[in-house]
Amino acid sequence: MFEQISPICCRWSAALLILLSGSRLAISQESKSVVLELDHVSVCGSNLDTLRQDFTAIGLTPDVGGPHGNGITQMAMVGFDDGTYIELIAPIKAGASAGSEWAKFMSDEAVTCAWAVETNVLLQEIDRLKKAGIAVTAPEPGSRKRPDGMSIEWKKVNVGSGTSGSMLPFVIEDQTPRVWRVQVSPSVQGAPVSGVENVVIGVSNLDASIALFRKAYGWSAPLVESQKDFGKLAYFPGEPVILAAGGGWLGEHISKYGESPVAYLLNASDVAAATKKYKLAAGKAWFGQKVAWFDQSKLKGVRLGVIGQ
Numbered sequence: 001m002f003e004q005i006s007p008i009c010c011r012w013s014a015a016l017l018i019l020l021s022g023s024r025l026a027i028s029q030e031s032k033s034v035v036l037e038l039d040h041v042s043v044c045g046s047n048l049d050t051l052r053q054d055f056t057a058i059g060l061t062p063d064v065g066g067p068h069g070n071g072i073t074q075m076a077m078v079g080f081d082d083g084t085y086i087e088l089i090a091p092i093k094a095g096a097s098a099g100s101e102w103a104k105f106m107s108d109e110a111v112t113c114a115w116a117v118e119t120n121v122l123l124q125e126i127d128r129l130k131k132a133g134i135a136v137t138a139p140e141p142g143s144r145k146r147p148d149g150m151s152i153e154w155k156k157v158n159v160g161s162g163t164s165g166s167m168l169p170f171v172i173e174d175q176t177p178r179v180w181r182v183q184v185s186p187s188v189q190g191a192p193v194s195g196v197e198n199v200v201i202g203v204s205n206l207d208a209s210i211a212l213f214r215k216a217y218g219w220s221a222p223l224v225e226s227q228k229d230f231g232k233l234a235y236f237p238g239e240p241v242i243l244a245a246g247g248g249w250l251g252e253h254i255s256k257y258g259e260s261p262v263a264y265l266l267n268a269s270d271v272a273a274a275t276k277k278y279k280l281a282a283g284k285a286w287f288g289q290k291v292a293w294f295d296q297s298k299l300k301g302v303r304l305g306v307i308g309q
Contacts, residue, residue: 032218033217033218033219033220034128034216034217034218034219035238035239036117036169036217036239036240036241037117037118037119038084038115038116038117038118038169038195038196038199038240039084039116039117039118039172040077040084040085040086040087040115040116040182040196041084041086041087041112041114041115041116041196041199041261041264042086042087042088042089042102042112042113042114042115042116042165043086043087043088043089043110043111043112043113043302044089044090044102044105044106044108044110044111044112044113044114045088045089045090045106045108045109045110045111045300046090046091046094046095046097046106046107046108046109047090047094047109048074048075048076048088048089048090050090050109050110051076051088051090051110052064052076052088054110054298054299054300054302055078055086055088055299056187057298058278058294058295058298058299058304059187059277059278060078060086060185060187060188061078061185061186061187062076062077062078062086062088062185062187063076063077063078063079063183063185063186064076064147065077065087065144065146065147066144066145066146066147067092067144067145068142068143068144069141069142069143069144069145070099070100071092072091072092072096072097072098072099072100073089073090073091073092073097073100073102073106074089074090074091074092075087075088075089075090075144076088077182077185078185078187078188079182079183079184079185079188080184080185080188080193080194080195080196080266081184081188081189081194081195082194082195082267083178083182083195084195084196085182085185085196086196086264089102089106089113090106091106101114101163101164102114102163102164104163104257105163105257108300109300109301110299110300110301110302111257111301111302112260112261112262112263112264112302112303113163113165113166113257113260113261114163114164114165114166114170114260114261115165115169115170115199115240115261116156116165116169116170116171116172117169117170117171117172118171118172118173118174118178119171119172119173120173120174121173122139122155122157122171122173123139125157125171126138126139126157129159129216132215132216132218133215134159134160134168134215134216135159135160135161136157136158136159136160137157137158137159138157139155139156139157139173140155140156140157141153141154141155141175142154142155142156142172144181146180150180151176152174152176152180152181153174153175153176154172154173154174154175154176154181155172155173155175156170156171156172156173157170157171158170159171159216160212160216162258162259162260163258163260166257166258166259166260166261167201167203167209167212167259167260168212168213168216169199191274191277192268192269192270192273192274192277192306193266193267193268193274193278193306194266194267194268194269195266195267196240196264196265196266196267197240197265197266197267197307197308198235198240198241198242198264198265198307199240199241199242199261199264200230200233200242200243200244200261200262200263200264200265200303201241201242201243201244201259201260201261201262202244202245202250202253202254202259202260202261202262203243203244203245203254203259204245204254204259205245206224206232206234206243206245209234209243209245209259210222210234210243213236213241213243217239219236219239220236222234222235222236222237222243223235223236223237223287225286225287227244227284227286228284229283230244230246230250230262230263231244231245231246231247231248231250232244232245232246233286233287235286235287242265242286244262244263250262262303263303263304263305264303264304264305265286265291265304265305265306265307266304266305266306266307267306267307267308268292268306268307268308269308269309270308270309271290271291271292271306271307271308271309274292274306274308275292275306278294278306279295280292280293280294280305280306281293281295283305286307289307289308289309290307290308290309291305291306291307292305292306293305293306
């Protein structure tokens with residue numbers, strides 16, 4: 001079944017739905033299912049310069065993004081052609097992460113920590129989630145000052161329990177033009193990777209987590225398979241979510257950080273070309289798609305890969 005549905009086709013289908021609906025987080029009127037538009041994924045660490053150096057070492061040079069309005073954290077990013085990006089977050093002052101939602105993640109050198117989806121109808125999405133029986137916070141303002149002095153602003157809501165963007169994604173709505181917030185990074189312009197395709201979320205109970213996502217977004221039952229290194233996987237075709245439940249390193253990660261992202265997969269139309277450019281290690285296919293991995297040791301343990309044909 002999945003062999004006939006490539007991640008690229010799924011992303012284009014989702015993009016068409018979003019274009020027709022006029023919303024970056026679209027709701028199908030026929031099925032009442034929600035098509036998530038991935039905004040960004042985050043990697044937290046104790047030192048931003050170190051994170052930037054690590055990603056530069058694998059060929060994904062981040063751009064400096066500037067400090068957040070909370071006065072606690074700063075960021076850099078790798079922006080891709082499809083508008084998604086990888087955000088690197090660290091304290092402005094070494095060791096001073098108290099007050100940040102992701103303080104526990106910033107105690108380590110580098111760790112996957114959160115993901116977000118985008119909308120331009122935030123209040124409608126809050127109402128929809130509440131009607132679905134999903135906990136959601138009131139909108140909170142956010143801001144960041146770019147290195148050129150320009151201030152950008154957004155609103156966000158946290159969805160579900162746990163740390164913001166840990167299991168269910170937090171939702172972000174720009175208050176200033178989105179192009180002010182993210183641009184394509186020169187290091188990946190025209191590269192064989194075009195964006196973030198999948199967020200792999202480590203969960204303790206696969207069935208319960210599947211039920212949660214289906215309740216929140218009205219999705220059909222996922223495809224399920226097992227992978228030696230990640231345990232049992234559940235994939236919702238056409239959506240950016242893959243759930244993973246298992247022991248070993250995955251169980252240790254969940255024990256330390258709670259249920260949260262454990263890996264990110266970038267979209268590659270040509271996995272062989274991406275493997276050659278970034279010197280990736282080939283992995284076993286996931287749901288009929290080729291997968292290859294960046295050197296985990298260069299990323300202080302962060303699992304980042306590519307998926308495609």
